Amino acid sequence: MTTMSEGAFDAVAELFERVSGIRLAPAKKALVEGRLQRLAQDAGQTSLDRYVEHLLHEAGEAELTKVVDKLTTNETYFFREPQHFEFLTQQLRTQPPRGAFRVWSAASSSGEEAYSIAMLLADVLGSRPWEVVGTDLSTAMVEAGQRALYPMERARHTPHDYLKRFCLRGEGRYQGQLLIQRSLRERVHFRGANLMQDLPADLGQFDVIFLRNVLIYFDAPAKAAITRRVLRQLQPHGHLLTGHAESLANLDLPIRALQPAVYVPA
Ligand SMILES: C[S@@+](CC[C@H](N)C(=O)[O-])C[C@H]1O[C@@H](n2cnc3c(N)ncnc32)[C@H](O)[C@@H]1O
Numbered sequence: 001m002t003t004m005s006e007g008a009f010d011a012v013a014e015l016f017e018r019v020s021g022i023r024l025a026p027a028k029k030a031l032v033e034g035r036l037q038r039l040a041q042d043a044g045q046t047s048l049d050r051y052v053e054h055l056l057h058e059a060g061e062a063e064l065t066k067v068v069d070k071l072t073t074n075e076t077y078f079f080r081e082p083q084h085f086e087f088l089t090q091q092l093r094t095q096p097p098r099g100a101f102r103v104w105s106a107a108s109s110s111g112e113e114a115y116s117i118a119m120l121l122a123d124v125l126g127s128r129p130w131e132v133v134g135t136d137l138s139t140a141m142v143e144a145g146q147r148a149l150y151p152m153e154r155a156r157h158t159p160h161d162y163l164k165r166f167c168l169r170g171e172g173r174y175q176g177q178l179l180i181q182r183s184l185r186e187r188v189h190f191r192g193a194n195l196m197q198d199l200p201a202d203l204g205q206f207d208v209i210f211l212r213n214v215l216i217y218f219d220a221p222a223k224a225a226i227t228r229r230v231l232r233q234l235q236p237h238g239h240l241l242t243g244h245a246e247s248l249a250n251l252d253l254p255i256r257a258l259q260p261a262v263y264v265p266a
Contacts, residue, residue: 004033004048011052012036016071019064020137021196021226022217024071035070039063069140073217076109078116078150079157081212084241085120087262088208091239092124097207100129104206106230107214108134111145111190112154117210118184119162133203135193145190148180195226205235212261213243224251231255236265 004012012032013024024032033048040051043063055063079085092101101121105114114134121130134145149170155163155178166184170177180188193199195214211230215223227240227248234240240255240263242248248255248263255263 002033002037002048004029004036004052008049008052011056012067012071015055015064016068019068020072020194021222022072023219032071036067039066039070065139069138072138072141074109074138074141076112076213077154077157078112079159080113080116081244081261082157083244084210084212084261085116087239087241087259088117088120089124091208092121097125097128097130100131101125102130102204102206103132103208104203104210104233105132105134106193106195106209106211108136108145108190109138109141110150111141111148111188112150113210113212114145114188114190115148115166115180115184116158117208118180118188119158119166122166122184122187123162130187132188133206134188134190135200135203136190137192137194139192142190142192145188148185149174150178150180152176152178195229196222199229199233203233206233206238207235208239208241209234210241212241213246215242215246215248220251223248224253227251227253227255231265234265239264 009029009032017023036048036051040048043051043054045051045054055067103117105117108114111134114132118132121132136142155167166181167178168181170179191200209230215226218226231240242261244261254266256266258264
């Protein structure tokens with residue numbers, strides 16, 4: 001059970017695009033085959049083509065969620081793209097927030113970005129009111145964020161002092177892993193949200209939005225639509241941070257660049 005027909009690939013690509021908005025290029029066929037092998041076996045299907053038939057005509061929402069979870073690219077780690085964390089520290093020090101400070105990690109994957117932000121806020125703002133919200137399309141990723149248990153190597157760019165203050169080192173069967181401290185976990189909330197659809201009505205407004213390393217998967221019209229939708233959740237004085245490899249140029253958005261990958265409402 002190693003390959004799938006072009007027709008089956010097209011059907012999976014269409015299904016995935018309908019849910020996530022992400023178009024899988026034909027060059028991704030081998031990757032899709034690899035990622036769906038195990039699901040096909042678990043579903044008792046004898047070939048990938050048969051599994052796709054099952055997905056299209058018999059399987060329910062739960063199986064579709066598993067496929068979406070498998071096909072999303074979730075790579076992330078703590079303190080990725082450190083310029084943004086330096087920017088945030090600088091902002092908080094020069095313009096201390098008056099009320100509760102809210103930050104949104106808008107494609108949070110397994111939660112490392114949200115917890116990196118939380119460590120920084122706990123350090124700079126301490127017990128003053130702040131909150132981090134992490135959202136992702138993938139249910140498996142939302143659950144990983146809530147679990148807050150990570151392989152130690154994902155934290156290799158975490159300041160040593162933060163590791164000591166905010167993480168618990170795993171022992172016994174948790175050897176090689178770290179758990180985020182409860183005091184931090186209590187101020188970071190994960191939930192599902194699809195950036196291609198209406199966002200949860202009670203998401204609220206944010207002072208800073210991290211929209212990083214997700215726009216790369218979308219074409220220009222989808223990128224613009226997502227960014228506009230996300231900007232509705234940004235305070236007028238807020239900042240939008242995107243991945244340094246992503247460009248918002250030529251999308252005709254109501255923002256202006258403050259520095260690379262940092263935007264403010266225009
Ligand atoms: C590469 S990770 C980025 C994680 C983190 N922001 C970072 O920069 O390290 C991309 C994430 O985007 C999520 N994603 C993809 N399409 C999405 C959509 N339509 N709505 C919400 N999240 C989506 C994926 O599930 C994945 O976890």
